[in-house]
Amino acid sequence: MYANAPNDKPWTVPMLAEAKRDGRKLAMLTAYDTGFARVFDENGIELILVGDSLGMVAQGHNSTLPVTVEDIAYHTTCVARGLKRALLIADMPFGADATPERALAASIRFLQAGATMVKLEGAGHKLETIRFLVEREIPVCGHLGLTPQSVLRLGGYKVQGREDTAAMKLREDARLVEEAGATLMVLECVPSPLAAMVTAASTIPTIGIGAGPGCDGQVLVLHDLLGLNTGHRRPKFVKDFLAEGGSVAGAARAFGDAVRSGAFPDAEHSYA
Template sequence: MKKVTISGLQALKAAGTKISALTAYDASFAKMFDEQHIDVLLIGDSLGMVLQGQDDTLPVTVEDVAYHTRAVRRGTSRAFVLADMPFMSYATPAETYQNAAKLMAAGASMVKLEGGAWLGETISGLIERGVPVCGHLGLTPQSVHVFGGFKVQGREESQAAKLVEDALALERAGAQLLVLECVPTALGKAVSDALTIPVIGIGAGPHTDGQILVMHDMFGISANYMPKFSKNYLLETGDMRQAVQKYIEEVKSGAFPAPSQSFE
């Protein structure tokens, strides 16, 4: 199996082929997802909620993400491995470089940071030091208290315009991938069309270059609730491997997300 690389993901966007992605936190699930030919595996700070039972992602540490990154890497042969930089782990340049190095050493092929144009210098510094970067815009869970909860972003025209500007700024700074979370379908399309780098959506409509779900949501086993933008594939198939296969097939065909899993 040919290993997925960032250039490979960019080629998928250029060809109009959707990118499939899931979160993973251990070797066993990583191996199963990898064997079904998932394109991207994200070790998300979502582990704070789905594994640790936290109310949000803020308590997650770099050591937490590094531990799970090592486990996922051991189970992965093909997929592109992406790791989250946790809350306040990139507050200063020195902290950013040190923490990103830990995650890369643990087995990540790229790190993900939440934030807009203000991250430009940080991203440029990481790229200069050989660390590939994925941006994250829209609903950025580390800013949940600023937003006043987990709410759809970019519904107002001014907010949508700023989000597009932020996305372009991240690309100019050197980001090679973008995750776009909980925005209206039209904005998801606008951002994907504006950027040359791949845009992977979660609750961003069907027109992004790919889709990602938290694995616990995709299997319908999240402890708290099922987000509107997700779908319980295990309920439909009754088998975990078939659930992953169906998810990938529906992402690739454009059947997922349907209007019922998107925001207007």
């Protein structure tokens, strides 16, 4: 059905660690409805994220901050109906993980809606939340580097970890996120050498977005994959796979094959 995908079994959390040990790259895309989820699932995408990116690409906001728990739960329900094989991850929206108890309540909503894992941005006080959720049998994906929910503090969407002190902190945060119990980690807008070091030091898979080819997998937002104009600045790491694949299904296959072969991202789509 699709090239270079490892198997047709439904993806489970333990399979992520197996993929890293075996050196198999993972392809992740965002989806927000049943139709796109089904196409991606049928064409070899291992991981689907209901991202809070929906606030910018689907709802028309200027940031992810307005997205609510109800929004994520609704779209997770829609996406789950289209999946047979891919592992579904639900994003924790801004403020929903302010305390471990709030994060637990949101996570229960998302898992009951069909997700297998929840994603949290940052480290620091979030480490307690990660541990709290994992102890209660909720799989967690961490997210370091550029964390879009921190856009106000960061002053915009900027590459993270270029200075030595920032790079050391990111490496330590990655260690702590893994130690807290996360089983997957997104690295966003991080210089390629730094992301490669974090990946080499980690026993859990890293998924890059603007983090170079050294990660254990890659993710793109649906609209970026298809070259759609979202009304926002086009990041360097974005590539239009629709032009290459000729259809939505072809774009998903082209993306998956490029990730697994190591062809994407190349230097043109990475930060030094």
